[in-house]
Amino acid sequence: MSEKSRDADLLARIRAGDKSACEDCVQRHAPGIYRLALRLMRNEAEAEDVMQETFLNAFKAIDRFDGRSELLTWLYRIAYNAAMARLRRRQPESISVEDAADPQDGSLVPKELFDWSSLPERELEKAELRAEMEKAVLDLPEKLRAVFVMREMEDLSTEAVAEALGIKSDLVKTRLHRARLGLRERLSTYFAHEMPKNRE
Secondary structure, three states: OOHHHHHHHHHHHHHOOOHHHHHHHHHHHHHHHHHHHHHHHOOHHHHHHHHHHHHHHHHHOHHHOOOOOOHHHHHHHHHHHHHHHHHHHHOOOOOOHHHOOOHHHOOOOOOOOOOHHHOOHHHHOOHHHHHHHHHHHHOOOHHHHHHHHHHHHOOOOHHHHHHHHOOOHHHHHHHHHHHHHHHHHHHHHHHHHHOOOOOO
């Protein structure tokens, strides 16, 4: 059975009042929703709250879900909106991503470059590097982080991310580009300072 067929079966069972279908839905989709919420909220307790809120809101509104998008995409949208609402209550945004400078003006071009291809494979697999990557992702602005997490870490398509966030595909690509530039700069700086300088 395909993913789409499994979701269609889940939806039919949930709408018919099958409580076990709700449990199956949570079990199937909670890990991805939690990972997104955790990376947006940067707090385990708040991520749990966002995840619970996501499923509660989804089950309440299940009759209004028209099925034009995939179930998981719809759940990501609910989770993203719940997380953003909590973050807005926590502190107002200082600048929107749309108002930020375009990458072409050089503002997001890495200031320090490092030849990643010269690194031994074992260095790339270090837990320290994974931790640094996770920190770098968490330091991205929320809107860039959401796109990067959904597209690169949760492997959603550009169209699914656009649907989940309620934005156009072109804006997803722009935000993803900016996120990658930010991460490249952060990790280039890390490599330049942390790795032994014995390449001359």
